[in-house]
Every structure is written in structure tokens, then in C-alpha cells.
Amino acid sequence: MNSKKISRRNLFKVSAIAGGGLMLKLSLPANALEDSATTLVKSSELNFYVQIASDGQITIYAPNPEMGQGIKTTLPMIIAEEMGANWDDVEVVLAPIDPAKFGLQGSGGSMSVTRNFDAMRRMGASAREMLIGAASELMEVERRDLKAEASQVIHGSGRSMTFGQLASVAAQQPVPVPEQLSFKDPRSYSIIGTSVGSVDNLVIATGLSKFGIDVDVPGMKFASYTRCPRPGGKAVSFNSAEIKALPGVIDAFILQPDSRSGKASMAFLDGLAALQGGVAIVGDDTWSVFAAKAKLKVSWDEREASTDQWSKMASDARAIAVKGGGEVKLAGASVGEALSDSNNRTLEGFYEFPYVAHVCMEPMNCTVDFRKGASGKPDAMEIWLGSQFPNQVKEIAENMLGVKQENVKVHGLRMGGGFGRRAVHDFAAEAMAISHQSGLPVKLTWTRTDDIHNDYFRVGGFENMKGAVSPDGKLAAWDQHYIGFADNGKPVIGSGLRGNELPMVAFDNASIRQTMMPVATACGAWRAPGSNTNAFVEQSFIHELANLAERDHVEFLTELMGSRRWIKEGNISALNTGRAIDVIKLAAEKAGWGRTMPEGTGLGLAFYFCHAAHVAEVAEVSVDAERNFSVKRVTVAVDVGPIINMSGAINQVQGSIVDGLSTMALQEITMQNGRIEQDNFHQYPVMRIASTPEIDVHFIQSDNKPTGLGEPALPPLAPAVTNAIFAATGERIRTMPLSNAGYKLV
Amino acid sequence: MVSLLIVSTAVLVQELQKKGACEHCQPDKSAWVEVMNKYKLTVNGNALEVDVAPDMPLLWVLRDKLKLTGTKFGCGIAQCGACTVHIDGVAVRSCVLPVSAVSGPVTTIEGLAQGDDLHPLQSAWIEHDVPQCGYCQAGQIMSAAALLSNNSQPSDDDIDQALEGNYCRCGTYVRIRKAVHTAASFYNADKRNG
Ligand code: FES
Ligand code: FES
Numbered sequence: 001m002n003s004k005k006i007s008r009r010n011l012f013k014v015s016a017i018a019g020g021g022l023m024l025k026l027s028l029p030a031n032a033l034e035d036s037a038t039t040l041v042k043s044s045e046l047n048f049y050v051q052i053a054s055d056g057q058i059t060i061y062a063p064n065p066e067m068g069q070g071i072k073t074t075l076p077m078i079i080a081e082e083m084g085a086n087w088d089d090v091e092v093v094l095a096p097i098d099p100a101k102f103g104l105q106g107s108g109g110s111m112s113v114t115r116n117f118d119a120m121r122r123m124g125a126s127a128r129e130m131l132i133g134a135a136s137e138l139m140e141v142e143r144r145d146l147k148a149e150a151s152q153v154i155h156g157s158g159r160s161m162t163f164g165q166l167a168s169v170a171a172q173q174p175v176p177v178p179e180q181l182s183f184k185d186p187r188s189y190s191i192i193g194t195s196v197g198s199v200d201n202l203v204i205a206t207g208l209s210k211f212g213i214d215v216d217v218p219g220m221k222f223a224s225y226t227r228c229p230r231p232g233g234k235a236v237s238f239n240s241a242e243i244k245a246l247p248g249v250i251d252a253f254i255l256q257p258d259s260r261s262g263k264a265s266m267a268f269l270d271g272l273a274a275l276q277g278g279v280a281i282v283g284d285d286t287w288s289v290f291a292a293k294a295k296l297k298v299s300w301d302e303r304e305a306s307t308d309q310w311s312k313m314a315s316d317a318r319a320i321a322v323k324g325g326g327e328v329k330l331a332g333a334s335v336g337e338a339l340s341d342s343n344n345r346t347l348e349g350f351y352e353f354p355y356v357a358h359v360c361m362e363p364m365n366c367t368v369d370f371r372k373g374a375s376g377k378p379d380a381m382e383i384w385l386g387s388q389f390p391n392q393v394k395e396i397a398e399n400m401l402g403v404k405q406e407n408v409k410v411h412g413l414r415m416g417g418g419f420g421r422r423a424v425h426d427f428a429a430e431a432m433a434i435s436h437q438s439g440l441p442v443k444l445t446w447t448r449t450d451d452i453h454n455d456y457f458r459v460g461g462f463e464n465m466k467g468a469v470s471p472d473g474k475l476a477a478w479d480q481h482y483i484g485f486a487d488n489g490k491p492v493i494g495s496g497l498r499g500n501e502l503p504m505v506a507f508d509n510a511s512i513r514q515t516m517m518p519v520a521t522a523c524g525a526w527r528a529p530g531s532n533t534n535a536f537v538e539q540s541f542i543h544e545l546a547n548l549a550e551r552d553h554v555e556f557l558t559e560l561m562g563s564r565r566w567i568k569e570g571n572i573s574a575l576n577t578g579r580a581i582d583v584i585k586l587a588a589e590k591a592g593w594g595r596t597m598p599e600g601t602g603l604g605l606a607f608y609f610c611h612a613a614h615v616a617e618v619a620e621v622s623v624d625a626e627r628n629f630s631v632k633r634v635t636v637a638v639d640v641g642p643i644i645n646m647s648g649a650i651n652q653v654q655g656s657i658v659d660g661l662s663t664m665a666l667q668e669i670t671m672q673n674g675r676i677e678q679d680n681f682h683q684y685p686v687m688r689i690a691s692t693p694e695i696d697v698h699f700i701q702s703d704n705k706p707t708g709l710g711e712p713a714l715p716p717l718a719p720a721v722t723n724a725i726f727a728a729t730g731e732r733i734r735t736m737p738l739s740n741a742g743y744k745l746v
Numbered sequence: 747m748v749s750l751l752i753v754s755t756a757v758l759v760q761e762l763q764k765k766g767a768c769e770h771c772q773p774d775k776s777a778w779v780e781v782m783n784k785y786k787l788t789v790n791g792n793a794l795e796v797d798v799a800p801d802m803p804l805l806w807v808l809r810d811k812l813k814l815t816g817t818k819f820g821c822g823i824a825q826c827g828a829c830t831v832h833i834d835g836v837a838v839r840s841c842v843l844p845v846s847a848v849s850g851p852v853t854t855i856e857g858l859a860q861g862d863d864l865h866p867l868q869s870a871w872i873e874h875d876v877p878q879c880g881y882c883q884a885g886q887i888m889s890a891a892a893l894l895s896n897n898s899q900p901s902d903d904d905i906d907q908a909l910e911g912n913y914c915r916c917g918t919y920v921r922i923r924k925a926v927h928t929a930a931s932f933y934n935a936d937k938r939n940g
Contacts, residue, residue, distance in 0.1 A: 207816020
């Protein structure tokens with residue numbers, strides 16, 4: 001086979017980017033963060049994001065936290081493109097946490113690209129103008145005859161100077177006025193739209209990459225924390241003497257619950273991230289504090305503990321569905337009439353989906369060094385963690401322990417997965433309280449059981465669906481009763497309907513009702529909140545109705561879209577029916593929609609719009625007589641506007657398909673008198689490599705703004721698979737995970 | 747003619763040394779001197795002794811005592827493979843292997859490269875842009891390396907079997923398969939070229 005050789009030049013690039021060098025340093029000596037690129041190479045700063053050394057090395061700061069979504073590579077690519085840099089000359093360094101310079105340093109809601117594209121272009125264009133200004137001065141030529149390309153400024157005559165030669169003079173140039181900046185014609189892009197490997201690949205492949213869990217600071221001790229198995233319980237006492245006598249244990253103590261820490265990074269989660277009561281153990285190494293944790297005997301005050309019971313929630317929901325009612329969120333003019341019109345064909349189906357956990361591969365952890373103030377010096381704190389919104393932990397330090405935010409230093413590390421979990425900082429509150437109480441720098445590491453039991457789960461729920469199709473095979477009525485969950489009367493994140501889903505947004509005669517049941521189990525943002533379950537119900541039921549009408553699914557679905565239009569002109573959060581139709585048709589065509597399928601196999605289609613992305617997927621499944629099923633191939637068509645990093649974009653889609661399949665087929669969290677019943681991966685499996693389908697990804701690179709791809713390819717997967725199973729078997733699955741419907745993913 | 751995708755570790759180490767980070771490629775020796783010579787281990791070619799409880803899993807000896815943090819903790823019950831290392835060339839889950847039961851030389855991800863050259867799998871991982879979060883990847887590479895040392899032309903099924911114990915929560919399995927095939931072709935070319 002013909003493989004690409006990694007050039008020595010490239011190697012220097014990757015290994016330098018191994019800036020890993022930098023990552024490694026920042027995770028080790030406590031004070032290493034400051035000496036980022038500036039102290040390594042003599043560089044000239046063109047703006048907060050860009051430095052150029054006299055040897056031509058270009059350092060670009062990546063502002064946003066990296067959790068596997070590739071943003072550490074993507075955003076610097078945009079800057080490099082506008083600058084006219086050669087990507088091989090670029091070293092990417094994770095920016096320190098400094099919102100004054102780098103804005104909202106957060107990763108969530110697939111918003112990083114959407115939010116930052118223009119800002120990054122401005123940074124790149126601004127650096128380019130300064131380089132051109134320097135060249136004009138040094139070469140004594142007109143600016144308009146100069147262009148920046150391949151890390152050089154080139155004059156029309158052919159004369160050129162390298163960025164390295166220009167750097168120091170460029171840094172003295174006036175900073176261009178943002179309004180006067182012009183941007184490159186996308187047709188001349190040489191970096192944006194190409195496949196660029198993630199800048200940390202080398203350090204990852206060699207085991208040198210540092211995640212939060214790998215942090216080591218001088219004098220650091222190790223901690224475990226044990227909360228009440230029933231959320232909301234408090235520790236009253238424990239076998240303290242026995243625990244403290246165990247080898248490797250330094251200290252053990254009770255922490256009281258503290259709601260002042262209740263600060264999450266997303267406003268809708270506020271108040272949830274409170275410190276739970278429990279028992280902390282501090283020791284010499286992780287194993288000692290884990291082993292001691294296993295020997296804890298705690299007496300819990302469970303008077304206010306959760307009594308959530310999944311089996312009861314499910315039976316209550318069924319009763320509610322039968323009874324009907326609920327708060328009316330949307331009322332179509334003649335839904336009742338159409339459903340009772342004997343000329344129409346009608347259908348009813350009860351759907352259910354479970355709570356699921358994030359199970360980031362890296363369990364939650366946080367390292368904190370609380371330093372008591374002395375002789376007029378205030379209390380101070382240093383925090384190392386992987387977080388989607390690292391700067392926000394400062395508020396916890398201030399609210400809970402009174403450490404002023406200006407005296408809190410936060411180091412954001414690479415995350416071993418986020419998926420929404422690392423937007424809530426309960427684990428950081430715990431580590432802060434433990435360091436504060438013990439007076440020691442500590443690294444708190446959660447066991448996998450801690451990680452599952454104390455998740456902020458994807459909320460489960462139920463939907464009772466009714467629909468009618470007219471004698472001419474058109475959708476005549478849609479009635480959706482969502483039975484979900486609320487905390488203190490407020491629907492938890494991801495529960496309920498917004499009314500902007502299909503078909504309601506494009507079809508008039510639709511009604512939505514909503515009934516909320518109380519829940520004490522903590523819920524949070526899980527990759528494409530709301531969308532990941534609503535897509536399953538809505539896109540399955542549309543298929544059910546297409547079958548009822550004896551119509552082809554592609555035809556029925558595109559017909560529902562009506563004319564090609566943008567539901568809210570210019571609003572990227574609104575469905576564009578034309579773009580929807582295009583991705584549906586493309587996915588169908590590429591998957592060979594309409595071909596005769598062998599016995600026991602089938603194709604299933606689904607479309608979903610969320611996070612400004614239009615995504616259609618066709619799954620090809622095979623099912624045997626024992627209901628063993630495998631997904632052979634998933635064909636995906638995506639419109640998120642222009643793609644910035646092709647390799648990264650495809651990786652996100654592939655990952656979303658695997659995540660979607662793993663979740664729909666295998667995963668379920670259940671509560672028994674408040675306690676989470678799944679303790680580790682043996683009871684909460686993740687899909688293994690053998691079940692991986694072929695994944696065929698197609699982008700429609702429309703002229704829309706580029707938007708994020710961390711989430712939107714996930715929601716359509718589940719309905720595409722169950723629709724395909726229907727095509728293969730004639731059996732409709734209305735419940736997730738599929739293991740509960742007797743189906744086994746092989 | 748196959749061109750070899752071998753990246754020089756020596757160059758990598760030089761680069762990291764310049765940045766003051768080289769010590770993280772090797773076990774932390776400062777942790778060894780103060781110990782009481784209880785368990786003799788050979789880790790990445792270094793003979794050393796550690797004084798820890800006999801039931802401490804190798805994973806935590808590596809991570810907390812020797813500061814070799816490339817080997818990851820994911821579950822502690824041999825379900826996820828994040829902690830995979832080699833003992834005598836065989837892939838094992840270090841999270842359930844008590845240090846007292848370690849019976850041969852240990853290789854971790856930090857020691858996988860042969861002398862100056864990255865392991866072909868490490869090069870292939872970079873070439874195929876495999877990682878997302880990256881947390882599982884050391885374990886994936888270690889499992890795949892054990893496979894390749896016994897089977898230099900693995901089929902998809904062979905790969906699926908060898909990597910069956912390694913979760914990737916981010917879902918990079920498609921690329922992992924491709925990268926193992928690519929590495930196998932380098933591996934074979936490497937052997938042919940002596
Ligand atoms: S940590 Fe060892 S298999 Fe999961
Ligand atoms: S890359 Fe994140 S778990 Fe595999």
C-alpha cells in the first residue's frame with residue numbers, strides 16, 4: 001500500500017505541538033502555566049492569539065477546552081488560514097484561562113465554531129495586515145501590491161519576506177480596525193476544508209498527553225469521596241478509627257452538603273451542582289483511598305433522600321398516557337376531528353426512553369491546592385481540572401469557601417470526554433472542600449461507580465403518539481403527549497417539547513401536550529439534550545404513519561417539508577426545509593434507497609435538525625430469527641455549512657453514530673428507591689468494536705455559516721436503526737434500549 | 747515499495763527535552779529510592795523496586811508511584827481496557843493485576859517505541875487521525891500491539907477479537923481498525939527490510 005511519509009519537518013511540528021511539552025509542563029509544576037510559548041522561543045506577539053518567532057515558528061493559542069471534539073485544532077486552523085500561514089509552521093498551544101483575552105472559554109452546545117468563526121478570522125486577518133504593513137515598510141513597496149501566502153509576504157515583483165523576518169516589525173504595526181478587515185475568498189482556502197490531524201495526536205499515541213486525572217503537583221495527596229447511595233442523604237457518622245488506621249490513609253472526615261456551591265456553567269443547571277454530603281478519605285495514593293472507601297461503613301441520614309423509582313415512573317406514565325390531558329403547548333385546529341374521521345387511517349403508539357449516563361472515559365477528577373492566607377495575605381486556591389467551562393469553578397470557590405475569584409487560578413486540561421457532563425462542577429466543589437478541610441493539595445478521583453451514581457443523567461421519558469393519514473396518503477393529524485420530568489415544577493434539561501420539531505414546525509394540524517412528573521435524580525445536558533430522545537420518537541412515528549399511508553418514507557418525509565423555505569429567514573436555529581430535503585435525498589441516494597433488500601435486512605431513514613445542522617441518516621441492518629441485529633452501514637448526509645477540518649468533522653460524525661448506537665442498543669439507568677442500580681460497565685455496557693458499522697459520511701457544503709458538529713449527527717441514528725429493523729422484520733420498536741425489546745446488538 | 751512511516755522517538759525526546767518534559771517518558775526515579783525494596787519490577791526496560799501493598803494493582807503503581815500516567819484508569823474491573831499494558835508481551839488489564847502477581851517485564855505505552863522509532867501503530871494512529879478525546883487510545887494501541895506481535899496480517903475479525911476488551915467512548919472504532927491494518931503493513935515491510 002502507499003502510505004504517506006511523515007516528513008521531518010512535520011515531525012518537528014507534531015512533536016513541538018506535543019506542546020504536549022507545554023501540556024506536560026502545565027500539569028506538573030504548579031506554576032508552569034505562565035511560561036507558555038513566549039518563554040520557549042523569542043516571539044513577537046501580533047495579538048492575543050498569534051505569536052511569530054524570528055525562526056518562522058508561528059504559535060497560535062487555542063482558546064477553548066478540548067474534550068475530543070477537535071476544537072483545539074479547528075479554531076487555530078481558521079486563524080492560520082486568514083493569516084496566510086503554512087500549517088506546518090504552526091504550533092498550537094492551549095490558551096491559559098483568561099476570559100479578558102480569550103472570551104468565553106467554553107465548549108458546549110456545539111457552539112464553538114458558530115460562535116468563534118468570525119472572531120478567529122478577524123484575529124488571522126489582523127495578524128496578516130500587520131505582517132503586510134511590516135513588509136511594505138521594510139521592502140518599501142505599496143501595501144496593495146503585497147499578499148500573504150505560505151508564511152511569506154510576497155510582492156507582485158516576486159520579491160518576498162518570510163513571516164519570521166517580518167515578525168518583530170509586524171508587532172510594532174498599528175492594530176487594524178476590525179471593521180476595515182477583509183477576509184479571504186473561500187475559494188482560495190488552503191487550510192480550511194482540508195483534513196488536518198488533531199494537534200495532540202503524537203502525545204496521545206505515546207502516552208504523554210496529560211488529562212486532569214494525570215495531574216501531579218508538589219506535595220499532592222490523593223482523595224476519594226463517598227456520597228449517600230440515595231442522593232440527598234447526609235453522612236452522620238462512619239467507622240472513622242478503622243478507616244484512619246488503614247495503610248496509606250492520612251485523614252478521613254465528613255463533609256456536610258453545601259448548596260452555596262450550586263453553580264453550574266450553564267444557567268439552566270444552576271443550583272444542581274451542589275456539594276453532596278459524604279465522607280472524604282485522603283491518602284498516599286489512589287489505590288489506598290479507593291481500598292479504604294470500600295471498607296467504609298457510614299450511617300446516613302436519609303430523611304431527605306431521593307425515593308425515585310424507575311418502575312413506578314414507567315407505570316405512572318402509562319396511566320397518564322391512557323388518561324390523556326396535560327398542559328397544552330400547541331393546539332392544531334382540527335386534530336380531534338381528523339383522528340376520529342372514519343375516512344382517515346389512525347395509529348397510536350406509546351414510546352419510552354430511559355435515563356442514561358455520560359460515562360466519560362476519564363472518570364471525574366479535580367486537583368485543588370487551597371492555601372490559607374496568612375499575615376495579611378488572603379486565602380488563595382489553585383485548581384486543575386478538565387472542564388467544559390473551566391473559568392466558572394472560580395465562582396464555586398468564592399460562594400462556598402469565600403476565596404475571592406481573583407485569588408483563584410484555574411488550569412484547564414484536556415478532557416477524557418465531556419458530552420455535557422463536564423459542564424457541571426460538583427466534583428470540583430468536592431475537591432475544593434477536601435483540600436480546604438485537610439489543608440493539603442489533593443487530587444480527588446472518582447471511581448467508575450461514583451461516576452455513574454453521581455451523574456447528571458440524560459433524562460428518561462415517555463411519549464404517547466397519535467396520528468392520522470388521509471385517504472390520499474397525506475398526514476392529516478399529529479397528536480403528541482410528552483410525559484416527562486420536572487424538578488420543583490421546572491422541566492429538567494432535555495425533558496419536554498419546544499414545538500419547533502418536525503413535523504409541527506412545517507405542518508399545521510398538530511397538537512402537543514405535556515405532563516411532568518417530579519424527579520429527584522439529577523439530570524443534565526447529555527450530547528444533544530432533548531433532541532437525542534425526541535428524534536427517536538418523532539422520526540419513528542413519522543415512519544409509522546408513512547407505512548400506514550402505504551407511502552415511501554423518503555417521499556412522505558420530504559412532502560411534509562412542503563415548499564423549500566427557511567422557517568425563520570436568517571435564523572440559523574430555524575429549520576430550512578430546502579436544506580432538509582437536500583440531505584434526505586442525498587442520504588437516500590448514497591445508501592441505495594429503494595433497492596431490493598435480502599430477507600432479514602432493511603434500510604431505515606431518519607432526519608433531524610438541531611444545533612443549526614441538517615442531518616439525514618440511512619441505516620442498513622440485518623436481523624436474525626433470535627432478534628440478534630447488526631448495523632452493517634450508516635449513510636450520513638450533513639449540512640453544517642462549510643467544513644473547516646474535514647478529518648475532524650468526519651471523526652465527529654463517526655463518533656456520534658457509534659455513541660448513538662451504543663446508547664440506543666445497550667444503555668439504561670434505573671433508580672430503586674433513589675439508588676442508581678448500575679454500578680460499573682458490567683451493568684452499563686458501552687458498545688465494543690465488533691459492532692461498529694461502516695459509516696459513510698457526505699457533506700453538503702452550503703454557503704451557510706459553518707456550525708458545530710459535536711452533537712447533531714447523533715439524534716437521527718436511533719430512529720434510522722429502528723425504522724430499518726421494521727423494514728427488515730415488520731416489528732416496530734418503541735422502546736430504548738433495544739435490549740429491553742429483546743434485541744441484541746451483535 | 748512501501749514507504750515506512752517511522753517517526754524518530756529520539757527527535758521527539760529531544761524536542762520534549764528542550765521543553766523540560768523529558769522526565770515524563772521514563773519512570774520517576776525519585777519514587778524508587780525511598781522504598782524498601784519489596785517488589786522487583788522491570789518497567790520499560792528499567793529494573794526497579796517498589797514498596798507498596800501487595801494487593802495494589804499494577805495500574806496504581808505505574809500511575810501514582812512511578813508517575814507513568816500514560817496508562818489510564820477507566821473502570822477498575824477489567825471491563826474497559828484503558829489500563830492495558832504488556833507483561834512479557836501479552837496484553838493485560840493492569841487495574842486488576844496485583845503488583846505481587848506481576849510475573850514478567852512490564853511495557854507501558856511510554857515504552858512501546860523501539861529505541862529511536864515509534865511503534866508502527868503509533869505512527870498509524872497519527873496518520874489516520876484516530877483519537878478524539880484520546881483517553882482510551884493508549885489501551886487500544888497496547889492491545890493492538892500485542893495482536894500484531896502474534897499476527898502480522900490480522901483480518902477485521904482478528905482486530906475485533908484482540909480489541910474486544912477496549913472501550914472507546916468517543917467511538918473511534920472505524921479509524922482504529924484502519925490504523926491497525928495500516929500499521930500491519932508497515933510492520934511487515936519493516937520485517938522484510940530487516
Ligand atoms: S481500568 Fe482496567 S479495564 Fe477498565
Ligand atoms: S478517544 Fe475518547 S474514549 Fe476513545
